[in-house]
Amino acid sequence: MNAETISIGNELLFGDICDTHAQTLGRFLSSHGFVHARHTNVRDDVEEIAQAIREALARVNTLICVGGLGPTHDDLTREGIALALNEEIVNDPGVEHELKARYAARNRQWNPLLEKMTMRPKSALAILNPVGSAPALAIAIDDKCLIALPGPKEEFESLLFGRISQLLASRRPSHIVTRILRVVGVPESNLEIRLGDLMKSQNPTVAPYVGKMEVRLRVTASGASNEVAERLAGETVEAICDLLGDDVFSTSDQDLAEVVVSLLKHQKKTLGVGESCTGGMLGARITSVPGSSDVFEGGFITYSNEMKAREVSVARYDLSKFGAVSDPVARQMAEGVRRVLNVDFGIGITGIAGPDGGTPEKPVGLVYIALASEEGTEVQELRLSGDRDLIRYRATQLSLDLLRRRLLS
């Protein structure tokens, strides 16, 4: 069954913020068995909102709108819906009572501007917002369903994954199961060759998307029941894993840092990092995983040569002979981190992230990554492309992968 979505707000169209809700809605609808057939951004304009709603409801039976439900004068979604459906806007006494009670409980002053959030198009059901003030709206029009959600991320997600998910469950058509595999170290074109006919399968479908130094493979199966769809998806996931082996780092859409932390936990190993060009980005990625403190001791942001020499014992002679961006320095950083922090694995990263600082011998994008363990130290020379932050991210990605493959071997 097809569904459409509309994001409302000048800030989206003028490019002040990115419409990430569109992606969230896409994933949400797919996981609920809907085909997300079209998404539209419109401005804060009653006529344009109404027009977009009318057009969408002429094409599909399920429409979700986001934004424009707040208290200010440019929040016009209520008015747009009322115009599209040719309805009046009325006060909802239940919502007014609840909002006033919440304000009173927090000793906050009720503001006449807030009255706006107690209003709804006459046929709408107002759904209280668990993490904010503006209620969501749900309207049934014959066999069609129109939902409007507030725009702030936490409120939007809380309502979408909560009450709206329940509400749409009854409209679910066939059962669809999606699995995301993530692959590192294989270019997309190469991947298509290795996967061969699997890429042409109709059910499940397999679609590749290129990320930052990884490829995501989206497996989508549909079936008469959830069990059938699960089984189909599972078989294809297994077939892909057989073909790609260790290049698949997750079959459940985990970030590479999450996979590495989980492997370290299982093997009861500890990790420390020494970062130069990445400046803490590797540590930030690892510590973004809850519970990483079990395995991550910490690290050194050895941005200056002095810090490299003093904190992780890189030989000053090598720093001046080979330069800070070199195989011996990366090696000594990894080994120094491992020794100083007394951890099982030490990672060292040093490179030229640009945009300046490159030379013909050492161009922007040249990065050395090193992994020290009791088995010895491995150094890789990388030639990365992209802007400063992409080069840095790619260096963290390949460092994590170097450790992952070591942990698997």
Next chain:
Amino acid sequence: MNAETISIGNELLFGDICDTHAQTLGRFLSSHGFVHARHTNVRDDVEEIAQAIREALARVNTLICVGGLGPTHDDLTREGIALALNEEIVNDPGVEHELKARYAARNRQWNPLLEKMTMRPKSALAILNPVGSAPALAIAIDDKCLIALPGPKEEFESLLFGRISQLLASRRPSHIVTRILRVVGVPESNLEIRLGDLMKSQNPTVAPYVGKMEVRLRVTASGASNEVAERLAGETVEAICDLLGDDVFSTSDQDLAEVVVSLLKHQKKTLGVGESCTGGMLGARITSVPGSSDVFEGGFITYSNEMKAREVSVARYDLSKFGAVSDPVARQMAEGVRRVLNVDFGIGITGIAGPDGGTPEKPVGLVYIALASEEGTEVQELRLSGDRDLIRYRATQLSLDLLRRRLLS
């Protein structure tokens, strides 16, 4: 003059990737004096692409489409345009010649699939792609203009900011100047009160957008010439700065880390960091600024208590008496970093980022940030909301702001 945009691709609607091109197009159109009136995402379906193009061209005179110009079977934008305009698709000998020459020069095999990229709707001008294979297309239909760009980010941006920018310059209506101010430390509602009537101005307009622990104020002025628009925008920017003072950290859309690095450079001061819950994120933000090595010595990711004690000399007694997340520990981290690295400023961050690890006394979101300098050490206790990464980001933002205000005082 209104313009619309269309992004084409299943991967956008199914939520596999975020449609960041929509934001880029929004900024591009605004800066070229167009009002971005609507953006639409459609699937890889000839009929749906054609339908969306027809609808948009009925509303506006300028339409930019992105995606679906590659060589594979799901790249259908050429066909969609041809269907919408009722035209045939023809081979472009100039494009074919150029692409074959490029392949030959790189010793790469010409592949029959690539023929598709030498085709264009009959009335289209093919614009060669400087960083990839798929050409862009530009079509004039009476006074209307339809542009189609390839989807890969580098190709899209290279063509948009290059040839397409030139092409649209001739269609520019009034002159529009946009300035972005960034503000930290003031809630949005408070900001509106402090700015008063400025928020209601019609030319320039002033629009606030809430970011992660900051507010962006977008000032948009239009005028008969670029000079007039520049002057109007400049006057409003000055008026805002008078009202908000040091709470404005940039009048040119710079990131807070960029502003701090620039202040440090001007004052010839150096910085080091000690990070616990942020795990390197502060260092990563600072080092994302090119040239930060002039002022940033490095830092310690003191994730474990042992590292806090050993590397930056936090007293073990205080770690056990007050806990790792406490005022004295943040203070000693900042002071330890400053002393060990021999820098002018030391920053220490320790907190509970969640989702686990909170207690009634020390809930998730409790973060201590400390700044040590020759004037002494200042510690702030923060109560931050959001998920793990948002709490961490907010802690880095307020640490940078603490240093910025010290540098301004």
